[in-house]
Amino acid sequence: MEQKVAKTLEADVVIAGSGPGGATVARELSKAGKKVIVCELGKYQKSIGKSINVPQMVANKGLTFSKEGLLVVIPETVGGASMLYCGTVFKPPAWLKDKYGIDIGEEVDELYQEIPIKPLPERLVGDGQRLLMETARGMGLDWNLLDKWIRHDNCDNCAQCSAGCKPGAKFTAREYVDEAMGNGAVLLTRSGVDKVITENGNAVGVRATGPDGQIEIRAGKVVLSAGGRGTPIILQRSGLYDAGKGFFVDPVTSVAGVHPKLNTMKSIPMAAGTHLDEDGIVMTDASAPLLFHLGLLGYSAPRGIANMPKAATKFGKTLSIMVKVRDDLGGRVNADGSFSKPLTDEVKGALNKGIVMAEEILMSTGVQRKDIYSYRILGAHPGGTVRIGNLLDTNCETSIKNCYCMDTSIIPEPWGVPPTLTIFAMGKRLAKHLLAR
């Protein structure tokens, strides 16, 4: 039985979720004069660039596990996971255009100009990162500085990117949300969308739960941007029960080692790295705030706990390499938010290959094998839960007319690289489509 509606609102477009996808659509449509309401489950916490920001800005204080015990980070804050991301930019794969006819070249170019996106300058690249790059190149790897969504002049090199960003150097989706509000959009925080309201097969709004009870928002267009886990939950509650069937998490680990000489503090994470497309492996330098690092070692018990004293006392000499691999489309997200994500033997094989390569690189820099340890595998970013070509057409519209999706759930195939640029660009493309209609 539905609860009593405490409040009814009206808009041209209602958006569920304010991560990169939702924020972009909100910004573009509000700029064009549309009345936009954004419902966001999380709060608008201050971004202070300290480890405490992490449990504040994620669901269940960061303790979200698959049925198999895999830790997957699920954001819950205005701006979504971009508040905690490393600002590393990978361009969309060529197959998006070649196979699906989706050309977001123009939108990607726009985004490259805006901040702008470029590799870090010399002064922001740490000694450890340079050593890893030179060593990896010496071993024949194509290891280069990566494009970053960081305003160099504002960056104080605190290297806490994955715990927010106090100086605001890192570009986040929250900037687009703020801009949208400046254009007149309404942001409802602590307000989770439960389901899409339909009439004769058309979306006519959403039902949400806010701090003061149920809200009904009537709108001509509904955009679901609640993330790779959140969007399929809303769709299942709205009658599309195949949403969430099959998804990727792009499993990730970090291989760390204590270097005998180097000072590795002040290392903006993911400054440089390599993409081995055929193997589906991305490797980059990595660094996390100390408490975040120790928390992940706790998750990696029992071996991780044994390594905690070394990790804590030698933190300033720790060189780390992130190994992330392309996942397959297995598992399922359920309507109650629980999910299952078994890792296949192929995925585990790719992870093992990446881990062995990372160990070789670390040892070639002078780290001893006895001083190397790694985290247990975790899920980097859930996506592909409502795929284009499966439950969405190429404009990201569902079988419920006027109900669209825009976040990592739309990605049509196993992915394997940081997805944010693609989602921002796809958000711009969807806004153009909605305005044209």
Ligand SMILES: Cc1cc2nc3c(=O)[nH]c(=O)nc-3n(C[C@H](O)[C@H](O)[C@H](O)COP(=O)(O)OP(=O)(O)OC[C@H]3O[C@@H](n4cnc5c(N)ncnc54)[C@H](O)[C@@H]3O)c2cc1C
């Ligand atoms: C530590 C870390 C580092 C990362 N580094 C990078 C990187 O360097 N480069 C890169 O490209 N990617 C990176 N990522 C991944 C990237 O941040 C995410 O893939 C991206 O933010 C996904 O965008 P999205 O639009 O799917 O929305 P999300 O960021 O998933 O946000 C979804 C939003 O929807 C809200 N929501 C959920 N359910 C509801 C509901 N029912 N109603 C209303 N709101 C709801 C959530 O609170 C959340 O704010 C990183 C991620 C993490 C965690």
